[in-house]
Structures are given as C-alpha cells and as structure tokens.
Amino acid sequence: MHRYQTGFGNHFQSEAVEGALPVGRNSPQRPAFGLYAEQFSISAFTMPRAENMRSWLYRMRPTTSHRAFELFTALSRFESAPITHEPVTPNRLRWNPLAVPEEPTDFVDGMVTFGGNGDVGTGAGIAIHLYAANTSMDRRVFQSSDGELLIVPQEGTLHLDTEMGRMEVPPGYIALIPRGMRFAVRIGGPARGYVCENYGTPFRLPDLGPIGANGLANPRDFEAPVAWFEDVDEPYEWVQKFQGRLWSTTLDHSPFDVVAWHGNVAPCRYDLARFNTIGSISFDHPDPSIFTVLTSPSEIPGTANCDFVIFPPRWMVAEDTFRPPWFHRNVMSEFMGLVHGEYDAKAKQEGGGFVPGGASLHNQMNGHGPDAETTRRAMEADLAPMKITDTLAFMFESRWVIRPTSFAMTTAARQDDYDDCWSGFPKARLPE
Ligand SMILES: O=C(O)Cc1cc(O)ccc1O
Numbered sequence: 135m136h137r138y139q140t141g142f143g144n145h146f147q148s149e150a151v152e153g154a155l156p157v158g159r160n161s162p163q164r165p166a167f168g169l170y171a172e173q174f175s176i177s178a179f180t181m182p183r184a185e186n187m188r189s190w191l192y193r194m195r196p197t198t199s200h201r202a203f204e205l206f207t208a209l210s211r212f213e214s215a216p217i218t219h220e221p222v223t224p225n226r227l228r229w230n231p232l233a234v235p236e237e238p239t240d241f242v243d244g245m246v247t248f249g250g251n252g253d254v255g256t257g258a259g260i261a262i263h264l265y266a267a268n269t270s271m272d273r274r275v276f277q278s279s280d281g282e283l284l285i286v287p288q289e290g291t292l293h294l295d296t297e298m299g300r301m302e303v304p305p306g307y308i309a310l311i312p313r314g315m316r317f318a319v320r321i322g323g324p325a326r327g328y329v330c331e332n333y334g335t336p337f338r339l340p341d342l343g344p345i346g347a348n349g350l351a352n353p354r355d356f357e358a359p360v361a362w363f364e365d366v367d368e369p370y371e372w373v374q375k376f377q378g379r380l381w382s383t384t385l386d387h388s389p390f391d392v393v394a395w396h397g398n399v400a401p402c403r404y405d406l407a408r409f410n411t412i413g414s415i416s417f418d419h420p421d422p423s424i425f426t427v428l429t430s431p432s433e434i435p436g437t438a439n440c441d442f443v444i445f446p447p448r449w450m451v452a453e454d455t456f457r458p459p460w461f462h463r464n465v466m467s468e469f470m471g472l473v474h475g476e477y478d479a480k481a482k483q484e485g486g487g488f489v490p491g492g493a494s495l496h497n498q499m500n501g502h503g504p505d506a507e508t509t510r511r512a513m514e515a516d517l518a519p520m521k522i523t524d525t526l527a528f529m530f531e532s533r534w535v536i537r538p539t540s541f542a543m544t545t546a547a548r549q550d551d552y553d554d555c556w557s558g559f560p561k562a563r564l565p566e
C-alpha cells in the first residue's frame with residue numbers, strides 16, 4: 135500500500151509534490167510554494183561525519199507556531215529513568231501478557247513502563263514499555279524528545295503516520311522512530327507490543343567482524359517511507375514526552391505537513407523474517423550476540439547501551455552440544471519478549487510460562503537459562519538436525535541494570551512462581 139525507500143541510514147530524498155524539494159541547497163531564500171525549511175538534527179552538528187545525523191524538512195508551516203505545552207498528568211504508567219522503585223530486586227522476573235483494555239485506549243494511553251536504566255537527563259540508558267491498545271490515535275500525535283523508539287508489535291498491525299511518511303508495521307516487523315519525530319498510531323483492532331525507548335546513541339547495524347560484508351540484518355531490507363502530508367486545518371493534540379513527563383498542546387492544523395524531505399534521519403521498518411540468522415555448524419551454542427539486529431553503542435567498546443537481539447526460526451545442527459541457551463550469569467542485563475510461538479529455553483507450561491505478549495527480566499549477574507524440563511529434554515535429545523519453527527523471541531540487552539517500575543513489581547501479571555521453573559534438577563553424581 136505505502137511506498138518505501140530501501141536502506142539503513144542512507145541519504146534519502148523524497149517529495150510528495152513535484153518541485154517541492156530544493157535542488158543543490160538546503161535552505162533557499164524562498165523554498166518552492168512558500169514551504170518552510172527546517173533542519174531536524176539528532177546528532178550534534180560536530181559529530182564525525184559517519185555518525186552525523188540530520189534531515190531537512192520542507193513544511194507548510196514552521197513547527198515553531200504553537201502555544202505553550204502544559205503538563206499532562208493523567209498517564210502515570212508511562213515512566214522514565216531514573217526509575218526510583220527501591221530496592222531493586224536481584225530476582226528473576228516474568229510477566230503474563232497485559233490484557234487489552236476494554237475502555238477506548240490508544241497507543242499513548244496504553245503504554246506501561248516495565249523498567250529502565252540510565253537517565254533521560256544525561257541521555258544514557260533505555261526504558262522498556264509494553265503497550266496494549268484498542269483505539270487509533272485520533273487527531274493526536276506523540277513525540278518523545280527523550281529518546282528514539284524501537285517498536286516491536288506482538289499483536290495487531292500498526293499504521294504509523296509520521297512527519298516523514300507512513301508505514302505499515304505488522305507483528306514480525308519492527309519500527310524505529312527517531313528521537314523527537316511526531317507520529318500517530320492507527321490500529322484496526324486490538325494491538326499489543328513492546329517499545330524500547332533509547333535515550334542513548336541511536337540504534338545502528340552492528341559491525342560484522344569476521345562474518346564479513348554480508349549477513350544478519352542487511353541494510354537494504356530496511357524501509358523508510360516516502361514523503362507524505364495532509365492538508366488539514368483542524369485541531370490536533372500534540373503530546374510530547376520531555377524529561378520523563380508528558381506535556382501537551384493543541385495545534386490548529388495537522389503537524390503532518392512535510393511535503394518533501396532529504397537526509398539520513400528517517401523512521402524505518404524492518405521485516406525480521408529478512409534477518410540472515412547465522413549459527414553453529416559444528417558444536418556449542420554460540421553467544422546470542424550472533425543474533426543482534428541493531429545496537430546502540432555506549433562509550434565502552436562492545437558494551438552496548440542496548441542491543442536488540444532476536445531468536446528467529448533456525449536450524450539446529452550442532453553435534454555433541456547442549457542446544458538450548460546455556461545456564462548463564464551475565465554482567466549485561468536482559469529483558470525478553472515473545473512475539474509468537476515458544477522460546478527454546480522455556481518449555482510450554484500449563485497456565486503460565488513464557489508466552490507471546492509476556493516478558494521476562496534477568497538482571498546483572500543473576501543466574502538464568504533453560505528450565506528443568508527443557509534441560510532434561512535437551513540432554514536426552516537425539517541430536518539429528520532439527521528446525522526450530524514458528525517462533526520469534528527477542529531481547530533488549532543493556533550494560534546497566536534494568537530497574538523494574540513499581541507497576542512491574544506489583545502487577546497481577548507478574549508470575550510470582552517464576553523461580554519454580556528451575557526446581558527439580560537432579561544433582562550430579564560423582565564417582566565414589
Ligand atoms: O534466554 C536468554 O537468557 C538469552 C540468551 C539466549 C542464548 O541463546 C544464549 C544466552 C542468552 O542469555
């Protein structure tokens with residue numbers, strides 16, 4: 135339906151009306167048709183060229199023309215770091231999916247923060263939100279000035295209208311919305327999913343090292359929209375998340391009035407089925423970093439502010455190998471979600487377990503891994519090549535402890551018996 139331009143971080147250009155995009159300069163004295171030029175910067179002007187990110191937007195009115203924002207207090211579940219709930223538990227946590235609300239609830243109203251780290255004020259760390267919605271954003275747009283949004287739909291296709299164009303994002307896809315970009319989410323039914331709000335360095339493709347020039351998420355499979363605008367002179371509510379609080383103002387027109395744009399900042403979507411999954415063809419279960427789709431680096435090399443990692447369908451062929459994820463204590467903290475199917479570290483469990491729409495959190499240095507049933511099966515398995523099918527789990531992995539919110543700690547969706555999945559392991563028997 136919508137048209138897209140392909141590539142990740144390309145210098146794109148697009149015009150919805152022929153002649154709207156200036157040629158050969160960014161800010162002509164009089165842009166075509168009386169449009170206004172606006173630079174949209176998500177890196178400092180002086181960042182090295184390879185990391186410099188900005189686009190030029192040509193819009194019907196300057197963004198500046200609006201009344202003052204007023205503090206919006208209704209949405210207390212939409213939180214930001216620092217998350218202050220004390221004490222931060224070292225316990226492994228797992229949650230059932232959020233129920234889709236019965237009251238009309240849009241994407242912004244339906245956002246519930248489960249945890250976060252770092253600080254919106256210093257621009258480091260992430261927040262992890264889950265959304266459950268049943269209504270489209272109507273004459274309402276949202277922007278997070280606090281971070282970029284990585285959206286992982288689990289149920290229901292999202293129709294994202296953004297200042298730079300429109301995208302359709304069904305479950306199995308992800309979307310990236312740049313920091314500060316205004317967008318609206320339209321849905322045709324119940325919608326549920328996960329959001330990583332990244333306060334730090336924007337997500338980028340990971341280096342490939344010895345993998346070579348190709349593999350994992352290939353740049354050409356990312357899709358950015360083409361320019362699109364609506365000429366609507368009616369009230370629009372504009373909700374802005376700024377330093378952890380929600381602010382709102384009303385425009386007398388649609389903010390989707392960008393007629394043309396060019397640059398290397400743009401929203402995009404990516405079909406996770408395009409991920410070129412690489413794994414062991416000899417022995418041993420590789421570290422899950424081999425499944426990194428996108429990474430937000432921190433200032434310590436190889437130690438991400440956030441890695442976005444997926445566990446898609448794949449062949450398992452490793453010989454003499456315990457094939458599921460191994461037992462693990464990690465300096466990095468791991469938040470997981472499940473889009474569909476079963477995860478290979480957790481056996482299906484009557485009335486609970488790790489289910490689509492649910493989530494788990496294994497924080498710094500705390501042991502986790504396959505449950506007892508998965509372990510028993512994997513140790514007894516006939517190691518013929520086998521394909522793991524119908525599954526899509528993912529992880530937001532961060533160098534900082536992901537501090538759960540009060541909501542996450544107290545919600546009835548939290549499984550208070552999670553530890554039990556690791557009980558009943560037979561003890562090793564040493565020689566007499
Ligand atoms: O389930 C997890 O905890 C994520 C994970 C997966 C894997 O294949 C190896 C290590 C790891 O932490």
Ligand SMILES: [Fe+2]
Nearest residue numbers: 462464468502
């Ligand atoms: Fe892990």
